[in-house]
Amino acid sequence: MNLSHSLWIWIGTxxxxxxxxxxxxxxxxxxxxxHLFVGVSVGYSISISYHNVLYPDxxxxxxxxxxxxxxxxxxxxxxxxxxFIPQVSWLIRLPMGLVLGFGAGAAIPxxxxxxxxxxxxxxxxxxxxxxxxxxxxxxLISFIGLICVVIYFFFSKERVKSTRLAAExxxxxxxxxxGASFGYTVxxxxxxxxxxxxxxxxxxxxxxx
Amino acid sequence: MRFxxxxxxxxxxxxxxxxxxxxxxPLLKPFGLISRASSRAEAVFNAVDAIPAGKPxxxxxxxxxxxxxxxxPMLTAILRHAMAKDVKVILLxxxxxxxxxxxxxxTTVSREYNKVYGQDYVFLGWKSGVLPVVLGMxxxxxxxxxxxxxxxxxxxxxxxxxxxxxxxxxxxxSLSAGTPGYESWIAYAQSRYGLKIGAGVTxxxxxxxxxxxxxxxxxxxxxxxxxxxxxxxxxxxxxxxxQFSPASQAMDSQSLAHxxxxxxxxxxxxxxxxxxxxxxxxxx
Numbered sequence: 387m388n389l390s391h392s393l394w395i396w397i398g399t400x401x402x403x404x405x406x407x408x409x410x411x412x413x414x415x416x417x418x419x420x421h422l423f424v425g426v427s428v429g430y431s432i433s434i435s436y437h438n439v440l441y442p443d444x445x446x447x448x449x450x451x452x453x454x455x456x457x458x459x460x461x462x463x464x465x466x467x468x469x470f471i472p473q474v475s476w477l478i479r480l481p482m483g484l485v486l487g488f489g490a491g492a493a494i495p496x497x498x499x500x501x502x503x504x505x506x507x508x509x510x511x512x513x514x515x516x517x518x519x520x521x522x523x524x525x526l527i528s529f530i531g532l533i534c535v536v537i538y539f540f541f542s543k544e545r546v547k548s549t550r551l552a553a554e555x556x557x558x559x560x561x562x563x564x565g566a567s568f569g570y571t572v573x574x575x576x577x578x579x580x581x582x583x584x585x586x587x588x589x590x591x592x593x594x595x
Numbered sequence: 596m597r598f599x600x601x602x603x604x605x606x607x608x609x610x611x612x613x614x615x616x617x618x619x620x621p622l623l624k625p626f627g628l629i630s631r632a633s634s635r636a637e638a639v640f641n642a643v644d645a646i647p648a649g650k651p652x653x654x655x656x657x658x659x660x661x662x663x664x665x666x667x668p669m670l671t672a673i674l675r676h677a678m679a680k681d682v683k684v685i686l687l688x689x690x691x692x693x694x695x696x697x698x699x700x701x702t703t704v705s706r707e708y709n710k711v712y713g714q715d716y717v718f719l720g721w722k723s724g725v726l727p728v729v730l731g732m733x734x735x736x737x738x739x740x741x742x743x744x745x746x747x748x749x750x751x752x753x754x755x756x757x758x759x760x761x762x763x764x765x766x767x768x769s770l771s772a773g774t775p776g777y778e779s780w781i782a783y784a785q786s787r788y789g790l791k792i793g794a795g796v797t798x799x800x801x802x803x804x805x806x807x808x809x810x811x812x813x814x815x816x817x818x819x820x821x822x823x824x825x826x827x828x829x830x831x832x833x834x835x836x837x838q839f840s841p842a843s844q845a846m847d848s849q850s851l852a853h854x855x856x857x858x859x860x861x862x863x864x865x866x867x868x869x870x871x872x873x874x875x876x877x878x879x
Contacts, residue, residue, distance in 0.1 A: 438744065
């Protein structure tokens, strides 16, 4: 055993045990660690935001280089705080409108292209589809799955025998999808706890390499 | 029958203790289960391997310490691969709280390979707003990042002299724990500027990334800690590093824990079905 001499490792260990204590039941130590985490995250975020964005992109150009056009984004940004003053709270609509308009304008065509059109193409025309028989078979199964699932989510018309069969097939494909997601979720959660145990056993206790 | 009823009512604290034991034992005494890289991990590895020396690899840290056990080993393994091959590295991120991790990984790995800041690697850091950053870099990286994380103007960094926009980036990797992440890069950087993208994702979001892999929008994918261990395996196998591999070390624990979860699912279901059978009989 090679116990750590670093104060920060000991603090990390203490906070890890505080969080683990929730597995027994909710308690003040857990609450302390939880609140500390939130506070540190916010403090860190404010600091990085100031040093990486606010200072170099607004304060320096506006107040040190005299680029007066930067007063426009400053005023728009300040409008966010208008919601705290009821008489002028409507001013918040200006930056919100700008952000929503720009966001929607840029996001809608890009998302359509990347997540709808490309995905429809990819439902059957996958790269190298005709190079190997197994790739072709999987592409076909994937395409059948897509059709079945789409039929399952079509509620506007009563199902006849053929569409009922396809919808039931769609449930199987959905369950396979949910199963894969669940399996990956288990792996994710186990990974997090392994990460903590690696920290405790290696960084704190020094009993593993 | 009581036995089967008890199976469905095991105290969760007992399960936690068994799980902890199952995870700790392989960490202390590794079984050495054989690792193998998937075609998805190999695709990411080959894309990084194909970058000519002197050309840049761009990596985006789209995660925070909450996903560190899964994505940080990917970051260090990719950095080791790139630096061992003399590939330049540009690191940035869409998640503010991941910047400390990025800086830590760059500092650690650059020391191993004696790389110099500004000549071999650059840390751009974080800027607010996803759209202006991702779209802006497509025109000119300096528009989104006039200066690096430390406030140094990009003009004064020798490495950035010949790098203007995405056209000068042969390959890009997003290490993504959610939104914004690889989907934002696909939507704005790839579909608009044709950036070649690979992704390292948390296991929770791995299933959602497969459709992008199938369409070729993602060149390759590293899924969760397993993906990280696959990349570590490839980097070690090709002799680029012999450093400690945290994800590979965790794989024995991961496998055993999965086995335990499977057994618990079976036990829970057996208990449930027997209990249901008894309840129904009693109702009749």
